[in-house]
Amino acid sequence: QVQLVESGGGLVQAGGSLRLSCAASGRTFNLNAIGWFRQAPGKEREFVAAIRWADGYTYYADSVKGRFTISRDNAKNTVYLQMNRLKPEDTANYYCAARTRYSGIQDPKYDYWGQGTQVTVSS
Numbered sequence: 001q002v003q004l005v006e007s008g009g010g011l012v013q014a015g016g017s018l019r020l021s022c023a024a025s026g027r028t029f030n031l032n033a034i035g036w037f038r039q040a041p042g043k044e045r046e047f048v049a050a051i052r053w054a055d056g057y058t059y060y061a062d063s064v065k066g067r068f069t070i071s072r073d074n075a076k077n078t079v080y081l082q083m084n085r086l087k088p089e090d091t092a093n094y095y096c097a098a099r100t101r102y103s104g105i106q107d108p109k110y111d112y113w114g115q116g117t118q119v120t121v122s123s
Contacts, residue, residue, distance in 0.1 A: 002026045002098045002112040004034075009094060009117030012086055020081040020117060022096030030100035034079045035110055036070065038092035038119075048094070051079060052105050059105045064090075086121045093118050 008020040022034060035050035049060045049070040058070050069082040079096060094117050097110035 002028060002031070002100065004096050004098055004112055004114035006094065006096050006114045006117040009119045011120045011122065014086060014088055014121055014123050016086050016121075017082070017084045018086065018119060020083065020094055020096075020119070022079045022081075022114060024077045024079070024098060027100060028077045032099050032102055033105060033107075033110075034072070034096060034098045035108075036079075036081045036094060036096050038090075038094045039116075040092040043092075045095070047108055049081060050105055057105055083119070086119075088121045088123045091119060091121050 003025045005023045006020060008018060010018060012018050031053040033050050033052050036048040037045050038048050039045040047061050048064055049068055051058050051070045051072050056072060067085045072079045096114045098112045099110045
């Protein structure tokens with residue numbers, strides 16, 4: 001199994017930046033990909049970004065492309081989500097997720113989930 005712990009959420013003004021972290025532990029040697037998702041109150045969970053563990057290849061939702069950057073530190077088993085030019089509509093609980101089975105980077109199915117970290121963007 002893989003355990004995930006998110007951190008870095010908070011309150012920021014529109015136009016500001018935040019960096020989220022996702023620390024993975026457990027069977028990290030089998031990681032295929034780690035993704036970030038978000039869920040706002042009353043809305044369905046939506047995909048934000050993903051990174052392939054082996055080579056760092058990345059994939060983004062259109063809504064965050066050019067503003068958010070996902071990266072990884074293999075030595076620390078940690079994935080980051082740098083969020084710039086934040087908008088009020090980015091307000092949500094952000095979750096990281098991991099999978100160990102082989103799959104394409106666009107596969108939205110993940111097997112392990114963190115508890116989430118709240119991001120609030122004020123206008």
